[in-house]
Amino acid sequence: MTDATRVPLLSMRGISKRFGAVEALVGVDLDVHRHEVVALVGDNGAGKSTLAKMVAGVLSPDTGFIEIDGAPVSIPTPAAARALGVATVFQDLALCDNLDVTSNLFLGRELRDARGVRDDERMEEEARRILRDLTSRIPSVRVPLSNLSKGQRQTVAIARTLIGDPRIVVLDEPTAALSVAQTAEVLVHIEGLRDLGLGVVLISHNMTDVRAVADRIEVLRHGRSNGSFDARTTGYEKILGAITGAVRADTAQPPARVS
Template sequence: MTETTGVPLLAMRGISKRFGGVEALVGVDLDVHRGEVVALVGDNAAGKSTLAKMVAGVLTPDTGLIEVDGRPVTIPTPAAAHALGVATVFQDLALCDNLDVTSNLFLGRELRDARGRRDDERMEQVARQILRDLTSRIPTVRVPLAQLSAGQRQAVAIARTLIGSPRIVVLDEPTASLSVAQTAEVLVHIEGLRDLGLAVVLISHNMTDVRSVADRVEVLRHGRNNGSFDARSTAYEQIIAAITGASRAPGARRVPLPS
């Protein structure tokens, strides 16, 4: 497990959210440190996506505190999240099949030269460097998205998060519907984000993926914290028990947080 010290880069305290008569989140806590992958797991309607959308600025909590690098913040919009260094990849990816890799990475954030013209050469240089950092196997940054596999498209979506030098990356089910080989490639990219010193929140239903790439597993059940586990040393059955409710948060082995 990655050694975590100091103030969490992302800290959420007592987060609650209600939609009409439904309590989606109730007093949820979450810490994520630099260079750490924290998997957020739970059954359907456990509150995972709701919590992720708060980090991304899509939803705002009814109550609770969010801190980034030890400072209380509000994240009312995706633009506010971006300004704080948060990048998110949702399941739909929001990529354009008719554009090449470089154009997708810089869509809406194109680089300009001194005369205000698109600087395609510099964007291609940056795109190649980002893909190298993630050890991506995409052959060229000029290939149209329509010609890439599902795993390669996910790699492009992850690479796009690095435009703008984020500090926190949220990935919502990044390996869903991928083949075994494509999943393995995406997991390497997630490890690459950690190696770059980013704080990564990974939402996933696939416990094999979670245990292979995450440092810590945080379980949500019915909108509440129900256990925090070391991803590498905790038995699969313990985590499943927390997800299903066979064990409860007070009895779950907690991972000690740095003082």
């Protein structure tokens, strides 16, 4: 194994965050490698979204440091996160119903030709390529978003993360409120992101979804790390025990890293 494969794509060490008297995160560590889906799980208020927002540049840690590809970085804004190759899909999706699929994918990042004119043809070609890479079932890149199902809208939001060649994708509850069939389609897209070589941080309350696509499960409890588990081999009861506090972090066995 080379040094390059050992270095995490994303590394967070000793991350702490306080909001007034509330300790949202206390000394949390997190690693994400290429070709890896890491799930963050825990009860409401465990600190999952707070940690994800730090990767996305929405919040800054009070203490601790973040590295990308082994280099220390500062992520003070979402724009800084995007420049570092971090793409995020929050629960509200931030899509526009009155625009078609292509316009949603390139919203704010439209491609232009040498004259500075918006290049719709090139954007449509790129949109088709991205949806093809994700094996999407969206019928056309010209269909208005208002005509799509909830699952297809989530697909568009995930596809938009691939604009700009990101390295890390953060997904916040991507299967919430979806049907069984829609959830299955979105999970396939998440696996597609991993197959493309990205590191994926997945926040979810649905343990069935987590165990279906995650390589590793990181449990947060009351803002602290409470176990790292191999998603393929660890039983549901042990993970639930870590979430509820029945299993302590020092009794959880760290999984071998997926190369």
